[in-house]
Amino acid sequence: MPPKARPVFDExxxxxxxxxxxxxxxxxxxxxxxxxxxxxxxxxxxxxxxxLLIQEARRLQIGDVDLDEEDGxxxxxxxxxxxxxxxxxxxxxxxxxxxxxxxxxHNRAKFRSAPLYEVRHxxxxxxxxxxxxxxxxxxxxxGLCEALNADPSGFANAAAEYSACMSSGEGGRLGxxxxxxxxxxxxxxxxxxxxxxxxxxxxxxRFGFHVIALDRAIxxxxxxxxxxxxxxxxxxxxxxxSRAVSQYIGILASNATISGVSFEQTEGPLxx
Numbered sequence: 001m002p003p004k005a006r007p008v009f010d011e012x013x014x015x016x017x018x019x020x021x022x023x024x025x026x027x028x029x030x031x032x033x034x035x036x037x038x039x040x041x042x043x044x045x046x047x048x049x050x051x052l053l054i055q056e057a058r059r060l061q062i063g064d065v066d067l068d069e070e071d072g073x074x075x076x077x078x079x080x081x082x083x084x085x086x087x088x089x090x091x092x093x094x095x096x097x098x099x100x101x102x103x104x105x106h107n108r109a110k111f112r113s114a115p116l117y118e119v120r121h122x123x124x125x126x127x128x129x130x131x132x133x134x135x136x137x138x139x140x141x142x143g144l145c146e147a148l149n150a151d152p153s154g155f156a157n158a159a160a161e162y163s164a165c166m167s168s169g170e171g172g173r174l175g176x177x178x179x180x181x182x183x184x185x186x187x188x189x190x191x192x193x194x195x196x197x198x199x200x201x202x203x204x205x206r207f208g209f210h211v212i213a214l215d216r217a218i219x220x221x222x223x224x225x226x227x228x229x230x231x232x233x234x235x236x237x238x239x240x241x242s243r244a245v246s247q248y249i250g251i252l253a254s255n256a257t258i259s260g261v262s263f264e265q266t267e268g269p270l271x272x
Contacts, residue, residue: 012260
């Protein structure tokens, strides 16, 4: 008879309670990773933490509690006990106005409105995998760049004739765009252009080649503290709570007998 297949990973257990391999493999679907092995390890770790918390809830005699419902799904009794355990044992942090102001002053670059660009463009469409079409589109776009830099008044007609974008009937106008509203290469080109400039060379993206006219650039502005106070407070409190949860679970793990996963050099949140 052929030898029995080895398990996918070493057995995971908490204080003698084994986590079933089938449960870990099912949980692995919820842990995107670079490879299946990492997903399985992350799943094993998550289920070990869950079992650790369930056991602690039992030890503290947290019995039946009301179940919460969110997005149409009702939590399980064990999830409810874990929630109550965390509410009791890990105090909800708060961030003072002084802490929020300090964070604000040390991270001013995070609190600026995004710049706006009033843009026109002409898209010479060509799929990335079609080398011949890419070469032809690049040559046509380069010719348009040269012609429109010599005579910008022809942009609308060129857009109507050549552009594969729906904006072709509007002179190539995209209106006002901000960060994240265009592909990265297009956005990078805008950031390098001067107001009133037409691109000297075509801008390549996965869609093809673009001839860009930057009609107006509206720089971002510093946001006042009052506009971002609540956001900063939420960030700080979430970060503080995450650290507290990690420390709490680390203490529980240090007092438990756990196999199959390691809790050494833990960074970041352990539960979600």
